Amino acid sequence: MNAVTPIRTPAEQALIGAFAATREQSSGALGELRERGFAQFEADGLPHRRVEEWKYTDLRASMREAKPLAGAPAAAELLAAKNKVDAMPRIGGARIVLVDGFYAPELSDGSRLPEGVAITPLAEALVLRPELAARLTGGKGTATNAAFALNGAFLTDGLVIDIAAGADVGHVLDLVSIVSSAAQFVTSRVLVLVGQGASAGLVETHVGPAGIDYQKNSVVQAFIGDGATFEHGRRQIEGDKAMHLATLEAVIGANAHFDTLTLTTGAALSRNQLFVSFSGEHAKATLRGVTMLRGKQHADTTLVMDHGVPHCDSRELFKHVLDDEAHGVFQGRINVAKEAQKTDGRMMSQTIMLKDGPSMDNKPELEIFADDVQCAHGCTCGELDEDLMFYLMARGIPRAETERLLVEAFAREAIEDFGDGPLAAVEELREAMLGTVGDWMRARG
Numbered sequence: 323m324n325a326v327t328p329i330r331t332p333a334e335q336a337l338i339g340a341f342a343a344t345r346e347q348s349s350g351a352l353g354e355l356r357e358r359g360f361a362q363f364e365a366d367g368l369p370h371r372r373v374e375e376w377k378y379t380d381l382r383a384s385m386r387e388a389k390p391l392a393g394a395p396a397a398a399e400l401l402a403a404k405n406k407v408d409a410m411p412r413i414g415g416a417r418i419v420l421v422d423g424f425y426a427p428e429l430s431d432g433s434r435l436p437e438g439v440a441i442t443p444l445a446e447a448l449v450l451r452p453e454l455a456a457r458l459t460g461g462k463g464t465a466t467n468a469a470f471a472l473n474g475a476f477l478t479d480g481l482v483i484d485i486a487a488g489a490d491v492g493h494v495l496d497l498v499s500i501v502s503s504a505a506q507f508v509t510s511r512v513l514v515l516v517g518q519g520a521s522a523g524l525v526e527t528h529v530g531p532a533g534i535d536y537q538k539n540s541v542v543q544a545f546i547g548d549g550a551t552f553e554h555g556r557r558q559i560e561g562d563k564a565m566h567l568a569t570l571e572a573v574i575g576a577n578a579h580f581d582t583l584t585l586t587t588g589a590a591l592s593r594n595q596l597f598v599s600f601s602g603e604h605a606k607a608t609l610r611g612v613t614m615l616r617g618k619q620h621a622d623t624t625l626v627m628d629h630g631v632p633h634c635d636s637r638e639l640f641k642h643v644l645d646d647e648a649h650g651v652f653q654g655r656i657n658v659a660k661e662a663q664k665t666d667g668r669m670m671s672q673t674i675m676l677k678d679g680p681s682m683d684n685k686p687e688l689e690i691f692a693d694d695v696q697c698a699h700g701c702t703c704g705e706l707d708e709d710l711m712f713y714l715m716a717r718g719i720p721r722a723e724t725e726r727l728l729v730e731a732f733a734r735e736a737i738e739d740f741g742d743g744p745l746a747a748v749e750e751l752r753e754a755m756l757g758t759v760g761d762w763m764r765a766r767g
Contacts, residue, residue: 334367336388341475344391351448351455352477358459359474362466369468376468378651378683379593379622385565389507389537391476392422399502404429406529407498413525413750414494422502423510424479438489438520444480444511454482457513457545461571463597463626469567473509473539480511483524487517487547494523494555494751499540501530508538518547518575525555525751528566528588535563548575548602553741555751559758560588569595576602583740585755586613587762592621599628610736611640612755614762615648615680622651629662638669641736643729644680645766655687656697663694671701674732676725726763733759
């Protein structure tokens with residue numbers, strides 16, 4: 323039997339060489355995690371269009387080179403990052419900062435953490451609590467995912483955020499992930515453990531310099547205890563030349579509620595992956611997103627919603643606004659296992675084309691093995707309503723302002739419904755996201 327040796331791209335060869343050069347830098351649970359991720363990457367390589375899950379985002383063709391692995395930021399880089407972070411509006415109470423994927427305690431508000439919240443650097447947490455490694459290996463959706471494996475193979479640092487059982491965190495944790503000025507490959511992993519009956523929230527903001535083709539691969543894994551509420555916001559406003567891969571894995575306990583909202587306006591190429599599953603009955607998950615693209619930007623939203631137990635509800639609503647020659651992708655699948663009777667799952671993708679040039683690929687799917695369920699999916703794609711345009715313009719509103727008002731109303735449906743819980747800072751996040759939508763439209767001119 324003849325063995326077939328795969329042809330490696332320059333990026334794949336560089337990544338294999340980078341792993342070999344840094345192999346000895348990690349040991350223990352972190353080292354095992356990296357070895358596991360690298361073994362999968364070495365076997366599969368970068369995903370391409372023949373891989374169904376990556377059909378519309380050919381990473382092998384797009385990632386022509388692998389940037390050097392990011393190292394711990396020096397003092398000058400930390401100072402530059404501090405100036406940028408300080409200039410950013412704060413959302414919520416305590417700010418947590420990652421610079422080039424490394425936790426920066428000197429830029430973070432460790433002393434302002436609310437009662438019941440503890441933050442530990444990932445490498446340190448794995449030494450103190452090696453049992454956490456089992457959580458980091460990923461579930462059914464992430465364990466074989468290419469971006470997740472790549473993140474694991476080159477993981478250097480990250481955070482473990484512990485929310486104590488019963489804690490009522492009245493404000494959101496503001497997590498800023500910033501890339502310094504170098505063209506580099508940045509990885510990070512954030513593990514969030516939400517205790518039983520707790521109520522908490524986390525907002526991620528991903529930023530970086532314009533004009534630099536850096537690469538980022540971030541993963542957030544959230545384990546939500548029984549009866550808990552966890553609200554997760556995400557703003558992806560990376561630099562215009564960046565490549566951004568993001569994975570969110572959430573496991574939801576009984577009678578718990580998980581709510582997530584993502585706003586995407588940055589990066590030349592981005593992919594936002596969501597893998598959500600229920601581990602207990604009578605739980606609810608709400609997934610929302612707004613993507614706004616111009617120029618030749620490419621953004622892919624891929625989600626898998628797994629209903630494996632009965633009496634759970636899920637809602638997915640994703641909005642896209644495309645301009646110029648941008649390319650949007652939405653791939654969503656709801657899986658309903660045979661045991662998951664009384665499931666209620668509904669998924670919708672909606673797109674507005676501001677010109678004739680953009681393109682949108684939609685692939686909503688249902689896979690149902692139970693017989694007592696309510697499930698639906700759909701997608702729409704079209705232009706702004708000309709009758710509404712005429713109605714507003716006839717009242718003296720300029721065309722550009724009319725378009726802005728209609729697009730804001732379109733996006734507002736996904737943004738305003740976010741956050742049913744008691745978190746006061748949710749309103750700040752909504753306003754920040756709506757402000758970004760308005761700024762995007764005004765910049766369009």
